[in-house]
């Protein structure tokens with residue numbers, strides 16, 4: 492018998508879901524990299540392993556496409572929630588999902604969208620992101636460091652984000668981000684409407700990053716002297732809504748499961 496998997500996405504940030512309640516799979520970096528490879532594997536930005544620790548809530552064991560482990564994934568947790576509901580492991584409505592960044596209460600809506608209580612978006616400082624290619628090669632963009640459980644540098648800029656080349660990782664201050672960073676470039680479209688592109692740690696440019704959208708809204712509010720507010724964020728893969736409050740932030744957006752299948756065990760064992 493093969494290894495069950497599902498494929499899903501949240502605003503086109505795509506994931507392989509691996510149901511593994513008892514954590515018996517040996518999910519090595521090499522296996523994650525192969526699974527996420529868009530030619531020799533299934534292809535995805537990351538892997539969501541579904542684990543059930545003793546008596547605790549379902550735990551999202553998140554891995555980036557390069558095999559690295561990250562604390563949190565805002566699009567992934569919505570897809571994870573949708574999987575739990577569709578598999579009959581949780582009911583539509585409110586429940587809690589564990590992550591390395593802590594427990595995240597979610598609300599799974601009847602239309603398939605999910606709202607996640609992301610915890611506080613903490614502004615921890617400022618920094619710059621320097622592009623390494625394209626028309627803005629060598630240009631440093633001012634950014635706000637935001638901790639959303641994982642590290643972000645959100646750069647609000649007047650340069651249209653569509654003009655940026657995010658094909659290579661933006662340079663950043665390693666002293667500020669010793670474990671790497673996700674970098675967002677953000678345009679303000681109007682009051683309460685942002686557009687964002689992102690270069691994700693451990694992945695590259697993705698079509699959306701949920702934690703990144705929370706960081707983008709927190710950075711925009713910070714720049715306008717506000718501590719709380721709401722915004723829609725347009726990303727390459729769609730739109731999400733973010734509410735930032737002093738104590739916490741919420742993220743609402745779609746969560747789609749589109750395929751289910753079995754991984755060949757001989758292939759898995761060969762990795």
Ligand SMILES: N[C@@H](CCC[C@H](N)C(=O)O)C(=O)O
Nearest residue numbers: 561564565566641700701702
């Ligand atoms: N795409 C995710 C973030 C995934 C983790 C990130 N690449 C990191 O290393 O911190 C999201 O939707 O938040």
